[in-house]
Amino acid sequence: MPSDDERIADGLPVESADTAADRVPADGTVLVSGFGSVGYPKEVPLALARTDRDLSLTVVSGGSVGREIDVELVESDAIARRFPYQARSPIRTAVNDGRIAFHDRNISTLGDEVQYGGLGPGNVAIVEAVAVGEDWLVPSTSIGHTPAFVESASELIVEVNAAQPREIGRFHDVYRPGRPPNREAIPLDAPGDRIGGQAVRFDPEKLVAVVETDRRDQPYEFREPTADDRGVADNLRGFLEAEVERSPLFEESVRLQFGVGSLGNALMAALGDADFGDRDLVYFGEVIQDGLLDLLDDGRLRSASATSLALSEDGQDRLFDDVERYAEDAVLRPADVSNRPALVDRFGVVAVNSALEVDVYGHVNSTHVNGSRVVNGVGGSGDFNRHSPLAVTALPSTANGGNLTRVVPMVPHVDHTEHDVDAIVTEQGVADLRGKSPRERAREIVDHCAHPTYRERLREYLDDAVAGGGHVPHDLDSALSMHRER
């Protein structure tokens, strides 16, 4: 069992990053820890990036990782395939140019896909830890899919990072779902409860190398909220306040999830001003971003559950200074628990996720510019949207300084269908789509969410399309015109 005063148990095979990197086959599958751009391995990827070997790796992570992988390894041309999410410019370019085969997956099911599915055998898991023993490791700033990866891989390399506080394990609650068909229901009774331990267990035969480092995460940098962000946050707050009053689901508490990113971060922070009466506020999502720390500090937030401490560097410093206190109310879980749809359903979590654009009928494009060029990936938005009692898509009504509308006749890529979207919020207003037919939804979205500059053109499209008939009236000659003009 992990004890608090040692980082690496006696007798483990400590070696240099370069020696460890040589263990990775040139065409191997590498399963890396990391989520929300924190808690990923650093030294071995850098060693792989500088090796003379001609590498053609498949790299699978839990979520987004740092520069050492998605910049350095990409620029050294070492990655042939990459799953399930990325958020850095060099890999994005390589994926869109067709140089790296990318597979964009829902986060919650990736662990199962690696363990049982068609992704092929996991050759080497490389994971960051704050401590490691003979058959256990304590993950660092994220858990992600580390448990599933460690269970799947035939070999394990652990990077022990002295720059991450040893006590960070206090956040962790590592529970493993079993294997279908005998998988038990996850025995979590409340969003903030604990049902596991700090450590991820592994077969000691697998551990081939331990590498030491003190290199810090390269986390996200959030931009300051824009006027549009604040407008979206204001409208969202008003909508949620009314819904919480109305629905019997929120008599005792309000459970919320927010997507990763600057807008999500701004929305989280703005929730501090919401009036939910004397109800408990609970966060049940995939990342804890800076916006949540204030809510934890002032006691507004009863508990927070996630798989990653996706904080800015300032946010990390703040948290590292007081791990013990924050860990009382915040818990990190494996991504197949934090994002598990069954728990989103049971706890009735309101899901708030951003998007690139929405169409007039409520289909959402979260990932692909003009239908072709991927930005980051679907991430956990599908995990939370589908089984939320209230799935909200929140986004500004325009992009590019107002030159592009984010409300369009037809989205050229769909990540969330009309069946899974309950409300759309922009800085212009709110469209509550529940119980409405597509034609009714369209009027609601154009009137309340589109920017006034584009409303007339959208109405003209709708009038033409409705004249042609149909339940979801579309004119296929002009449905994509606004995109084709771009």
Next chain:
Amino acid sequence: MPSDDERIADGLPVESADTAADRVPADGTVLVSGFGSVGYPKEVPLALARTDRDLSLTVVSGGSVGREIDVELVESDAIARRFPYQARSPIRTAVNDGRIAFHDRNISTLGDEVQYGGLGPGNVAIVEAVAVGEDWLVPSTSIGHTPAFVESASELIVEVNAAQPREIGRFHDVYRPGRPPNREAIPLDAPGDRIGGQAVRFDPEKLVAVVETDRRDQPYEFREPTADDRGVADNLRGFLEAEVERSPLFEESVRLQFGVGSLGNALMAALGDADFGDRDLVYFGEVIQDGLLDLLDDGRLRSASATSLALSEDGQDRLFDDVERYAEDAVLRPADVSNRPALVDRFGVVAVNSALEVDVYGHVNSTHVNGSRVVNGVGGSGDFNRHSPLAVTALPSTANGGNLTRVVPMVPHVDHTEHDVDAIVTEQGVADLRGKSPRERAREIVDHCAHPTYRERLREYLDDAVAGGGHVPHDLDSALSMHRER
């Protein structure tokens, strides 16, 4: 408690269908039992259809219902709004013409939407039963969302149908999930287990009328399997046999779901020839169709779980003659249990659903012809696809006698995204999409699933699109050309 020798307990308010129909407000919301076109109320809808009153009803069902509702009531112009699924021509036409506002929903979450969401208060539940007491009723040939509807409605009318065997209650297992955030995990440990009782409980204050009938269901009529159906079934069988050998998820048993309809029925029946070694075969889906009866008869099927006995009239006769024996291995559940994603996940159910068309990247259109005209609705396909370890879309490669390809460059309506589709099967072959990038998937789908007549044109589209770059390369000028030519 229900006893086996009475249909209607003493002292209940038995009245005529016309009198009961007068209790329904002219603009009321009517929550009707029924799923898979069986187990729906018949007399009160017919009375509503012949009334002189000017009706503008919202009709919510569990799934599809019979002629008495989706033909007679529609033709009498009594329905203004209709959720969540329909499968009859007159209502389909009315929906596509914009005369009825339709809202196409995932089945599993509809109960929650009615109870807690934005569908408004349920004024009257009208449900068919084989027996009713002071505070309980035993549903007939389907359970659907009857429990949620009875809990939500302010008034309850029960139609007791003497044409349905009283013993049909032996199939039922009525369990109710609680309300979030204190909703417990469903305590079902195996697909064929029972955790509830035969009866749906209700507040006795709600029961305003009991109506007697002996009118039979008007169930589906399945067409004979076509050559294409048999080709799809053959390819599916080969694919599943190999997968069952390969995956550790199927060491003990194979759990399957098939979509509703003639193709699904043919696929179910064809499974009887599959070689799964000595593994148990288990059905965990939403409907029990005729194809399953043979498998139950010859002991090939260990157990079957569904929400509806969606049998043909012949199939009903066969089942009604031997309820006791069939009920040993088959169980009917509320639709929010039969279709619950958490159970699909825990039991590792292989999902096999049909579609109108798929695109070269694996997006699936299940519902809307040319993106506009709805056929039936998404039904339960989304409930099973998303959380299945192996979600298969099975469809012929062409429609209209070969004159239309069902593999297209871009689907103009998406019901299942690329993130949720693992394999596509046509009579041409199988495309296993797992672990593949969109460009790889496209070659796989065109080479293995498209009809040879259309492969060259699809390849030309892909070559042009790939030349423009992108992770999911599309040429928006020509992406919908094949549809625009129709």
